[in-house]
Amino acid sequence: SILSIALAAFTGVTHRDRFAEASEEMGDLDDALAHTEPGHRLIGLIFDSGSATIRAPIFLHAHECYQARVGGLTCFSFVEFPKSPVQYRPGAEPPPFPPRFEWEPHRYDHHIWGDAFDYWLIRHPAHSTPPRVFNAPSPSGAATPELVVQTDRWSLFAVPIQ
Secondary structure, X not given: OHHHHHHHHHHHHHHHHHHHHHXXXXXXXXXXXXXXXXXXXXXXXXXXXXXXXXXXXXXXXXXXXXXXXXXXXXXXXXXXXXXXXXXXXXXXOOOOOOOOHHHOHHHOOHHHHXXXXXXXXXXXXXXXXXXXXXXXXXXXXXXXXXXXXEOOOEEEEEXXXX
C-alpha cells in the first residue's frame, strides 16, 4: 500500500541521516589510526562514549577498529569477559583490569599498566584537549608516551621510538 511505501521511505531517509550524523560524531578516527603500525598493543581510553544522535555509548569500543583495520591487540574487548567463546593465546593476553574498566577510563593507572601497551587512543569531547592519563611512570620507568596525532575528538599517544 501507499502508506507502507511512505513509511519505508521515511524510515530509510531517517536511518541514512542518523548514520551520517553518527559518522560525523565519530570524528577523525581513521586519521588517528593511520599513524599506527600493525602487530602492536593499543588501549582505548574512551572519555566521551556517548552520542547526541543515538541513545547508546556507541563509541565505547571504537578503538577496536585498530584490531580490525590495522591488526594488533586492543583493550578493552569482549574477549576479556569470563564467558567469552574467544580466548587470548596463552602469554598474549593483556593485563587484567578491574570490572567495568572500559566505562571508567579515569581509572587507568600508567604505573600499573603502562608497560603493556604501545599505543593509547583517547577519545575526548570535541574541541578539547585529552585528559592527562600519564600521571605516573610505567612499571619499568620507560619514557612517557608521546603525542603522535590529535584530531578534534581523538588523541593517539605512542611509546617513544628509541
